[in-house]
Amino acid sequence: MAGYDAILLSSFGGPEGQDDVIPFLRNVTAGKGIPDERLEEVAHHYRHHGGVSPINEQNRQLKAALEAELAARGIELPVYWGNRNWAPYFPDAIRQAHAAGDRRLLGLVTSAYTSYSGVGQYREDFEKALATTGLGGEVAIDRIREYFDHPGFIVPLVEGVDAARAELRAEGIETGEIHTMFVTHSIPNAAAQASGPEYGEGGAYVAQHLAVAQAIVEQAAADSPWSLVYQSRSGDPRTPWLEPDINDAIAELAAGARTKAIVIVPIGFVSDHMEVVWDLDNEAVATAGEHGLAVRRVATPGIHPAFVAGLVDLVEERLNEVPDAERAHLTALGPWPDHERVGASDAEIDAAGQAGSAA
Ligand SMILES: CC1=C(CCC(=O)O)c2cc3nc(cc4[nH]c(cc5[nH]c(cc1n2)c(C)c5CCC(=O)O)c(CCC(=O)O)c4C)C(CCC(=O)O)=C3C
Ligand SMILES: [Fe+2]
Structure with missing residues (x-):
């Protein structure tokens, strides 16, 4: 069985009040050349909803639902939650995991398809967060495959x-x-x-x-x-x-x-x-x-029990190192391949762990 210590629920993040809207949009669009007109228009969408994006509450609920499903299956992995664009940010989630002694994280991203926003940018987020925290030699993040056809x-x-x-x-x-x-x-x-x-x-x-x-x-x-x-x-x-x-x-x-x-x-x-x-x-x-x-x-999957169960199936697939031929998928494109690890190798984690326990 592959060793994981915890799950890192990884998402986009959103503002939680009027004062957050502009700083959030600055985080999202840093260096992307989005025209001011479009930004004002998007700010208005958030303003109209009290400056609150529904996404953070949805992730709190998803985290709770994942914890319940993991517990029901007897899988003892804590779930940490980090975002790209708003608190809780990835470095905080990674520091929290590290402080609890969790080193091998399985990244569960709230994005089902292959795109820069959904894949490459999360990889960069993980790399940056490990650099920011200085934990790149001790913490590893493996990412769950794209699950569009799960x-x-x-x-x-x-x-x-x-x-x-x-x-x-x-x-x-x-x-x-x-x-x-x-x-x-x-x-x-x-x-x-x-x-x-x-x-x-x-x-x-x-x-x-x-x-x-x-x-x-x-x-x-x-x-x-x-x-x-x-x-x-x-x-x-x-x-x-x-x-x-x-x-x-x-x-x-x-x-x-x-x-x-x-x-x-x-x-x-x-x-x-x-x-x-x-x-x-x-x-x-x-x-x-x-x-x-x-x-x-039609509603998005959200916290539908089948979606939550499917995400935990994807976690189990990695825990049990299920071969491609046995991985669930409903289209001829799947199962989409796993991604390369970001951060420490197993050998580095083990070495750092021993240094830690010797100290
Ligand atoms: C493919 C894709 C996903 C799905 C995969 C994934 O989940 O990543 C996604 C998710 C999301 N996008 C979100 C919000 C925004 N995206 C923006 C801008 C952009 N998105 C893009 C693409 C995607 N976006 C692109 C090509 C741009 C142009 C600039 C750039 O090249 O990046 C902007 C800036 C203003 C604007 O241009 O609209 C905002 C505010 C939120 C949060 C919503 C909430 O608060 O509830 C979520 C989940
Ligand atoms: Fe977007």
């Missing part, structure tokens, strides 16, 4: 699609009149390509989302039209990002005679955070209404 992630979405379609049919809308619209975060075309050029146009990022949409359509037996669309673009307007935008896609669908309702399925995010409650529940739902379409927005 049943724990897909099953809650299938349930949501089923329920939304049943509701619409109960209102007299026929199956063929319902369009299932899968939506994820737009990223620059070049960034999508860089996520895995061997996967063709749009790289691994687009390939993974298309595969997830297809898997959900199959499992939900949603035999009506569907598409993959994008939300929340930012950056310089002259830079090409993944399209179509969800609002444009809704307007185009409404122009045809066939569609009477859309089911919006946010497959890009693991919880209902600000991009979901603002860009989807506010803007996209309003766009659908303006075009006379009925609309349902």
Whole structure:
């Protein structure tokens, strides 16, 4: 059995009051060239919600749910929580783990797909946090694989699609009149390509989302039209990002005679955070209404028991060093490979441990 001492729940972080909004946005956008206009617009989304992003509370709940599931399975691993952009920050979480004697951390990232934001940047975050704390020779962080096609992630979405379609049919809308619209975060075309050029146009990022949409359509037996669309673009307007935008896609669908309702399925995010409650529940739902379409927005996995259980399955997969051939996955792309360790080697950890106990 591979040795791990603890889980590091790793996330984005969000503001928890009006005074946090601008400092948070400065953390997110440091050196990224987001236009001021876009920042003001995004600040307004947070301001409208009292300056509070839902994401931290969702992570507190996820941490508690993971702890309960681990305890129920008799797995004695503490869960630490660290973020990229807001407290509790990664260096604090790592210091806390180290102080408790925990050295080998298994990073559980709240991001299901391959992208710079979801993978490369977390790796850099871990490296920076180990450098900041000076613990790079004593603490190791292994990261759990991308879990976009793990049943724990897909099953809650299938349930949501089923329920939304049943509701619409109960209102007299026929199956063929319902369009299932899968939506994820737009990223620059070049960034999508860089996520895995061997996967063709749009790289691994687009390939993974298309595969997830297809898997959900199959499992939900949603035999009506569907598409993959994008939300929340930012950056310089002259830079090409993944399209179509969800609002444009809704307007185009409404122009045809066939569609009477859309089911919006946010497959890009693991919880209902600000991009979901603002860009989807506010803007996209309003766009659908303006075009006379009925609309349902499916919940993200959040703390659905199947998702929590799936995450703990992913932890067990690493603890038990389960071979690739036996790893759960629902698309032909999976199981996605594990990542290289960040920080200390086992030999360094053992050596530092002995030095510590000798002192
Ligand atoms: C792929 C992806 C994920 C999913 C994977 C992952 O989880 O990482 C994600 C998650 C999130 N993004 C979030 C918030 C923001 N993202 C921004 C900016 C950007 N995101 C991008 C992509 C992604 N973002 C990109 C290409 C940019 C442009 C600048 C850049 O190249 O980085 C900005 C700046 C303003 C703006 O441009 O919108 C904000 C405030 C929150 C927290 C929400 C809350 O508070 O509830 C979460 C979970
Ligand atoms: Fe983002």
